[in-house]
Amino acid sequence: MTSAEATAHYFKKAARIMDVGERIETLLAAPLREVKVQVSIELDNGEIRTFNGYRVQHDNARGPMKGGLRYHPLVDADETLSLASLMTWKTAVVNLPYGGAKGGICVDPTGLSSKELERLTRKFVDQIQDIIGPTRDIPAPDVNTNPQVMAWIMDQYSKYHGHSPAVVTGKPIDLYGSRGREAATGRGLLYIAREIARDVGLPVKGTRFAIQGFGNVGSHAARLIHEDGGIIVAVNDVNGGVKNPKGLDVPALFDHARKTGSVKGFNGGSPCGTEELLTCDCDVLIPAAMGGVLTKSVAAEVRAKIVLEGANAPCTPEADEVFEKRGVLVVPDILANAGGVTVSYFEWVQNLQHVTWDEDRVTTELEKLMREAYERVANISRTRKLPLRTSAYVLAIGRVGKATVLRGI
Amino acid sequence: MCKGLTTDEAKQLASIAVEASAKRGEKLFDEGAPGDSIIVVLEGKVDIVRSGQSLAQLGEGSVFGEMSLLGEGGKRTATATVADDVKMLKIDAKKFQGLLAKNDLAALKVVTNLAQVMSKRLLAMNDKLIESTKGKKDGLGEFQKILNDWSF
Incomplete structure (x- = not known):
């Protein structure tokens, strides 16, 4: 079973324990939007290369969608979808006002120069700038992407939509990044x-x-x-x-x-x-x-x-x-590794409010959210006699489900 | 129903069957009435209704009334009304059971064929059942109830 299949497996397990019915299960599992783009750039030696880029937006019932952007030769549509749904459940477990998304470019970045990587990133933003945004979908660093790549995304997006630091998180501290994000x-x-x-x-x-x-x-x-x-x-x-x-x-x-x-x-x-x-x-x-x-x-x-x-x-x-x-x-x-996206959320909040938190504020708020998430999950685990993983998925499905019901289809 | 019968076997069966006809609107039998025959539709159409709900409209080549023959108690489980003038073959249940008791090959073949018809109907029924239980959990309202039960 691939990690992509594993997410679907755990989701189904929890959905069946909750007995939500086949059609609600399909409603929750199906992605909102899957985008595939061709990203063509000129390499330093003048050669033209074309790469496949993806952005999958899984669910936005609880808010703008959030998820990483990876540069890896194994990036494909299926895996990206699975990781996007994982982000929906993860942001729901920690109760962040987000949905889930994921994206990437099928490329081996070790074979590219820094200039080529920058061109690739900017070109990709050109092609997805109309579906991302501070209130739509907020990318973040993932495999082989870093604060510098996020800075390029912010800059390129801002050319279209005006100054928009909140379009992406995991930016350098010197360019609207948050303290405490790295750790x-x-x-x-x-x-x-x-x-x-x-x-x-x-x-x-x-x-x-x-x-x-x-x-x-x-x-x-x-x-x-x-x-x-x-x-x-x-x-x-x-x-x-x-x-x-x-x-x-x-x-x-x-x-x-x-x-x-x-x-x-x-x-x-x-x-x-x-x-x-x-x-x-x-x-x-x-x-x-x-x-x-x-x-x-x-x-x-x-x-x-x-x-x-x-x-x-x-x-x-x-x-x-x-x-x-x-x-x-x-x-x-x-639950366990949700600290990353949680501080990404803090970065977004700081950007939207034009303020800067000190590291103490970040760690205090992080501890509060992580503790609350653990307590909720542990409570379901205790009262329903379920493993922590199933309990976390139950909590996530519950939160996404409630938002979906309240908003209506 | 008569699939696989030889000419001799078909004649044997014909000896206990009576050809009959009925006009549109005529009732062939009522739900709950004693069942005494199996009916094969040769021409026309028959509506089968149970407790006011239409179960099927049967046409040429269809067999009905088999439950009166094979089921316990021998009562009609639905009402049959002629929808379009019919010609039919009525096979007397008692005479048929007589053939069965003698291990008559024709009767046994007919029973096998009937069993196949019934198993197909059961399959269709199962599909309907699954569809109807699914339907119960399809709505957002039902989903909300489930979420409330789980109280997060």
């Missing part, structure tokens, strides 16, 4: 870990965490959990990993990663492969890299009691079942 997903994970701690009596302080992935999500999660007294027993990235059952020296690990570009070879522990990390002796496992790493067979070997999904869809549905049978608590992606 937001990692920080959200910490807040969820604290809530779980309260529920299951496993305080972050002294608890052993293993983190797969040391990118934007994993690295900040590691730093913040360490600052909260948690013990990081293993981390890795694409190049390799390192473990230490007594706990890694996180500040020294960051120094090493800054110098070498990887956590591999850090001398404060022993080398550690990905599967070894996923099944190491720890209390909480945070998969924060790729989707689909926790398969059925790996899930059977996982020793953690709690899995916090930092990445999107790191557990396959089969693995999810194994965890459920084994009594391993899985905090689903649409």
